[in-house]
Amino acid sequence: MTKQAVSSKYLEFLRNIGVIAHIDAGKTTLTERILYYTDRIHRMGEVHEGTATMDFMPEEQERGITIASACTSCHWGKHTINIIDTPGHVDFTIEVERSLRVLDGAIGVFCAVGGVEPQSETVWRQSEKFHVPKLAFINKMDRLGADFEAVLEGMRSRLKANPLPVVVPLGQGEDFYGVADVVTMERVEFDQDSQGREYTRHPLTEEEASLVAPWRDRLLESVADFDDGIMERYLGGEDISAQEIRAVLRAATLKLQVVPVFAGSALKNTGVQLVLDGVLDYLPGPLDVEPPVAHMENTKDKCSLDVSPSAPLGALAFKVFMDDGRKMVLMRIYSGEIKAGEVYRNVTKGESERISRLFRLHASHQEKIEHAYAGDIVAAAGLKGARTGDTIATPEHPYILENIAAYKPVISLA
Ligand code: GDP
Numbered sequence: 404m405t406k407q408a409v410s411s412k413y414l415e416f417l418r419n420i421g422v423i424a425h426i427d428a429g430k431t432t433l434t435e436r437i438l439y440y441t442d443r444i445h446r447m448g449e450v451h452e453g454t455a456t457m458d459f460m461p462e463e464q465e466r467g468i469t470i471a472s473a474c475t476s477c478h479w480g481k482h483t484i485n486i487i488d489t490p491g492h493v494d495f496t497i498e499v500e501r502s503l504r505v506l507d508g509a510i511g512v513f514c515a516v517g518g519v520e521p522q523s524e525t526v527w528r529q530s531e532k533f534h535v536p537k538l539a540f541i542n543k544m545d546r547l548g549a550d551f552e553a554v555l556e557g558m559r560s561r562l563k564a565n566p567l568p569v570v571v572p573l574g575q576g577e578d579f580y581g582v583a584d585v586v587t588m589e590r591v592e593f594d595q596d597s598q599g600r601e602y603t604r605h606p607l608t609e610e611e612a613s614l615v616a617p618w619r620d621r622l623l624e625s626v627a628d629f630d631d632g633i634m635e636r637y638l639g640g641e642d643i644s645a646q647e648i649r650a651v652l653r654a655a656t657l658k659l660q661v662v663p664v665f666a667g668s669a670l671k672n673t674g675v676q677l678v679l680d681g682v683l684d685y686l687p688g689p690l691d692v693e694p695p696v697a698h699m700e701n702t703k704d705k706c707s708l709d710v711s712p713s714a715p716l717g718a719l720a721f722k723v724f725m726d727d728g729r730k731m732v733l734m735r736i737y738s739g740e741i742k743a744g745e746v747y748r749n750v751t752k753g754e755s756e757r758i759s760r761l762f763r764l765h766a767s768h769q770e771k772i773e774h775a776y777a778g779d780i781v782a783a784a785g786l787k788g789a790r791t792g793d794t795i796a797t798p799e800h801p802y803i804l805e806n807i808a809a810y811k812p813v814i815s816l817a
Contacts, residue, residue: 414776415690421510428520474486474487479679484682501721511537512540515544524561542668544667549575567652570666591677649684656685699802710737721734738777740776741774743774751803760783
């Protein structure tokens with residue numbers, strides 16, 4: 404296979420996503436479950452005791468909240484999912500913006516009791532500003548007072564979103580016992596024997612089917628609204644396949660016309676795998692999104708970025724952190740290929756530096772890699788002068804990407 408073919412195959416199966424939520428909605432629990440299911444961690448840290456996998460900075464451990472934007476890579480089916488950790492506290496809005504800038508899609512987590520809380524609104528609006536397509540996970544369906552429809556209403560009235568349930572709860576609060584896939588009309592259960600890594604699908608009982616049927620009607624009506632061909636067939640009483648429904652929903656999600664909604668309980672391992680499937684089905688990969696605008700360093704001429712591996716490198720440093728006394732720079736590659744051992748130009752600083760090592764960050768370990776392609780997210784060691792917002796490029800072709808630091812936060816920082 405040529406380098407070009409390898410890279411486009413890889414990009415097709417890549418997702419760069421973030422999890423955005425109001426504090427306490429269950430972002431950490433959901434992320435931990437995802438990492439567990441994707442088989443990358445075998446130990447589940449108790450959240451808020453400083454052992455949660457994504458919260459690795461001492462300051463966060465002290466405060467018990469996620470401040471930094473780390474990135475964790477995991478696998479689901481044939482796909483690689485890079486989860487970029489966005490901070491959940493309003494004080495760190497600028498950090499949220501920085502990380503939103505490099506995401507292709509996001510999962511918005513809501514508490515089924517608390518619903519759309521003020522800070523969910525802030526982060527949601529920021530993600531809209533950056534045109535980030537989203538799914539919603541309505542978590543804590545098991546909690547007393549859980550109200551799925553009230554959260555949907557909150558999404559409509561407060562976020563001006565168009566939520567469309569594709570996975571609905573079976574029972575709520577104390578009566579919550581599972582979730583149903585509205586697309587396939589099946590009850591989905593995690594498999595106890597596999598410790599939740601796998602799930603099984605079961606036909607709905609008659610009672611469940613009558614409960615889910617109105618959601619299915621709503622789903623089909625919306626899908627028909629988005630696609631004239633399907634509308635005609637729907638009105639003609641024809642069956643619309645699960646594959647067709649997902650394809651239309653994906654297109655509508657990418658255009659920010661709809662937010663597919665998933666119900667569940669991260670704590671009870673219910674519905675989480677369906678969210679992972681949803682990430683693959685509905686959220687965009689790097690090939691589905693427009694690359695940022697770039698200018699040449701000297702001429703200021705605008706240039707378009709090229710995802711092909713033979714194009715000159717264009718990468719954005721979006722997070723700098725210390726790891727065992729070594730400075731690591733998290734970068735989103737927008738163009739070309741990045742290689743360990745090569746000298747690159749920090750166009751923002753006007754300096755050239757050698758990348759000594761490249762890593763992919765997993766929840767429990769760092770994987771040393773030799774190169775990575777456009778669309779991917781990597782951590783680089785050796786860029787001593789690099790700071791958040793800097794563009795790293797090929798010396799012969801010094802692009803400068805739109806500087807994320809120039810974005811103004813939506814709210815003023817304390
Ligand atoms: P974060 O602040 O958004 O990261 O929220 P956490 O994941 O830390 O969760 C906040 C609290 O809610 C913790 O005590 C969790 O155990 C609890 N929690 C998370 N998910 C669920 C759920 O599905 N059901 C219930 N009942 N509690 C949950």
